[in-house]
Amino acid sequence: MSSVFLPPDKTRLVTICAHVDHGKTTLADNLIESNGIISERHAGTLRYLDSTEEEQRRGITMRASAIGLRHRYTPSNAGSSSSSSSSSSSSSPIIVHLLDSPGHTDFSTEVSSSLQCCDGCLLVVDAVEGMCARTHQVVREAHSHQLVPILIINKVDRLCTDLCLTPTEAYIRLRSLIESVNAACAAMLVSKRAKRREDERVLNKKSGLLSKGDSNNWTFDAQRGNVVFASALFGWGFSVPSLARSLFRNKILPIKPIMLKQYLFGDFYFKQQPSNGSNSNTDSNTGKMMKLKVTVENQNQLPLFAEYGLQPLWEIYEGVAAAAAYCGLGSNIFSDGRIPATATFNNKSKGKIEIKATTPGMDQVLQAMQAGSTMPESATSAADITSLDNLQQVMTRTGSSTSEEAVLRSLLRRYRPLSDIVLNSVYEICPSPIQAAEDVRPRALAIMDSKERCADENNYEEEFTRIKVAIRSCDVSNDAPAVAYVCKFMAADRSQIRDPGRIDDENDETSSTVILGLARVLSGRLKTSSTYHVMGPKHKFNDPNIIRSRPIRLFLLMGSSFVLVDEVPAGHLCAIQNLEDVQYKTATISDSPYGMPLLGFADMIQRPLVKVNVEAIDPADTYTLERGLVKLSLADAAVEVTATAKGERIVACLGELHLEQSILDLQNIYCDKKGVQLRISEPIVEFGETTAWFDDNELDFEGFLSESRKQVPPLRQLTIPPYNEEEGIEFSQRGRARSIVSGRVGAVSMRVVPLDPMIYEALKGGDVDEDCSDAINKLGRALGFPKDQNAESILKVLADTVISVDDSGNAIVASSALESGTTVAGVLSEKDEIYVPNKLELGASAQSLEEDNGESKNDVCGLLEYEMVQRQIRDNGFLLNDAEKRKITSVDAAALEIWRSQMKGSLIAGFQMAMRAGPICEEPVRSVLVILEGLEVALKEDKRSENEFKTASPLSGGMMAAALRIGIRSALLSRPARLVECHLKLTLNSSFAGLGSLYPVLFKRRGKVLEDSMVDGTDLLLISANLPHAESFGLAPELFRLSSGEVTAPEMIFSHWDILEQDPFWIPTSLEEREDFGEIQSSGDVSTGMDNTALHYIRKVRERKGLLVDSSRTVIAAEKQRTIKR
């Protein structure tokens, strides 16, 4: 069986990637057809690799599938000698493992995993649409995986039939398309280099990842042959070198291919010279290359590429269309109707209407066929179509003569066979597995470095080096260590697997689904029925918990079927069965326990955008569902399955389509029991909570203080249930809160303010630009920094006092005043607790202190100190104010000591808890700065030693954390609450007709159009817009319905987080507002007045989470409530 696999130098691994619908699967069809797996008639329309029903129904690819193809490679110089005797003996068999990947963003992880295991990629670009959103992404990704690309410009036929361009116009367009692809690649390389330089600067070491070859590989040059012009639908394609060779071979141009290819894609034409008599027969074709200049004389002169590359194709299209129209079949391939769709000639002959070689129009075809065919010379004469008889034969044999498209397909795929040029180019341009492992992709195929982990274990080192060397050289020998990398798992039906000696899994007998791993063998030979070590992506070197798998079975990938093989040598792809129970999404398998996992590309993974809660309708099915979910998350790397504390099972997917497909798969494939009924919740949208500034007064610390002393009505959220039921809320006002440690043994005072994302970045060490300094100044004023202090020093003070920053834009700092001890107070207490007034009256209590000198309440021990501390904390702001610097007594010094040693450490936990769930709807808090302003500790004298104090009652870290959490939450509630929304970036194409319905739909969903530009040469607009995630559901079907298909389905990816600038608790109060917005609507929320988007979201989230939504709502008929449906 091993003869199936050729040695690595005869093997190539490539993946096809592109934007959605640019023709990847159609291209794959053509390549598969050349192997005789599908018939010629089906190539281009069958979409063989879209093997699932759903993929065929929707017409898009959802899962990457692989197939191994055999090809006979003919060296390109075989045809360059003019002697026609060069035989096919110089052609050698090669194997190309081809992976077809999906184009839709929702399935982008499938692309990532395909790229991971290949060495080359076929980058397909639609000649009409050009580079699209997804193309840019795959280019970046393919580059990160260090692949060598070949550009395939597909659908070139559309330039002729749809856009009706002349060959010259088409040539110019193709040239500018290549330029635009090159520009995009160059821009990408530049930005990657800059980033790498930056990384190097930060890490202070050289990584040397981008080599010179990189920019070489990523420059597409028609002359070099890494650009193929193709029409996958009609099965033709050619590259400039292949055209040059055939023009020379067929004696159309008397210039050696090596020279000719340099001119062929430039502004040149060939000037025939009048033959000079004698040897006119053989050398009639002399002439010279001329630079094309527009003069009167040669204004009709086409550039070489247009004349020899495109013109014959254009003529074939036109000729066949004319013939079809003539004989009564009608033609509809030209969009401008130049060939009438109805018959011009009334077919009187009875019987079948068919196109014959003699039908008028076909003479034009025949003539064109004689020029510029790129049929390999080794091809048999049966494929020859340059004579009338053969033309007729081909049409009869392929049974294509009754349809215009079929005739075109059968002729064109012989005239310039697509599969040939693509497979030859793959062999010539993409690296072999050996070369890839050695030079091209050393980083992508690198196994983890063992250095730090096994420095002192020399015998491991030796084994490890042996494995490394074997991988680097793609060693296929029998004694080389066997190592393979499983880049993804996939599900297959048992019926697809051709395995005579199948091992039946005791547990899985009912299941018709088999999970297979797609693996690339890196060194040695994998053998069916042997056992191997399986290492997950986070495997540590020398980890004793290594999994020894049960005997694996290996399969050859044949698209929709899998054929058992005995062994697979290095350099090939295969499917592996019996790995599913290891439950890793990627794995390294090896016969030695030291074959370390390959380095992953974790940063490539997209953020899942759509989450739902899945539960089985029949509780008895829960176990089945759980097993199904495990399989689903294994087989699809992009699906995240999590369980919440409440027992919900959350499935997160990349997009709506991905979700729909995953749920279908879950029901039909992964759940062993057929017909499991599932209940899927509404999509779960993530929000964030944050706060806004009160008003300009707050931006000035003095103003803030004076405002605090005034009696102002509390914010609405503090008066309406359920928000006012937050613990500790009575001690908070205007973003300041004093939180009592349980048992009243201490209290922390804090203030929360909005934190601009730019300042957050600066705190983490990012750059400070002008906008950022403005923001810092603004924050500085609000915190009471002197007016003349500059941004830099404010930032420094903040950065010095930062206790912690989290991942969602929040930070906690201890004010300088607190750090210095000015606002730390020890309260000597006889009752073992600090004094707690009933309600915090910030301004009032400070004044009353001055008025009656605290005598009125002097009966409570420690009250005076408490009031003093309060004033200190309140008035000092962030900085310590020298003038007001309080004398620190020994009690305070003891408190400060206790703060530093016992309390500070547990703050981070409290801060994180508070940030994980905000007070409004328990969503994560974003962009908030917490400032610890002051601290009080109830102290007792320690009798054992003089002047020594200890905490009145024991203080634990948990108590501190809880107090901080409560404090932050109630301080946040006492500030204007805002929601933070996730925004998506969406790109789509629309015709002008579609705009009319597109804009209103986007507007209604609060979308913002960022850019709309014409796509060159088409009447399509490329539109990019931002859209709040919460409003994105069902957008594609709505657009489709309203615009009657004039607008394409949008591509959506995560863009950024942004504050929803709407006060969720706002109601019209003034007369003017009431006039503008109306009275409180009776249909609205009774507790909060008007319909309000932000509030609407908040209520939805609270409802979903089972939080109290509206405690004023009374249930009238409680016994009628159903609890089944949430």
Ligand SMILES: Nc1nc2c(ncn2[C@@H]2O[C@H](COP(=O)(O)OP(=O)(O)OP(=O)(O)O)[C@@H](O)[C@H]2O)c(=O)[nH]1
């Ligand atoms: N005119 C023309 N149409 C083509 C050509 N190649 C593909 N198409 C059409 O383009 C459509 C999409 O083709 P697919 O091969 O499914 O595209 P894909 O890139 O695999 O799409 P996804 O897998 O969904 O990303 C089909 O309707 C094809 O018939 C071509 O060369 N010329």
Ligand SMILES: [Mg+2]
């Ligand atoms: Mg496809």
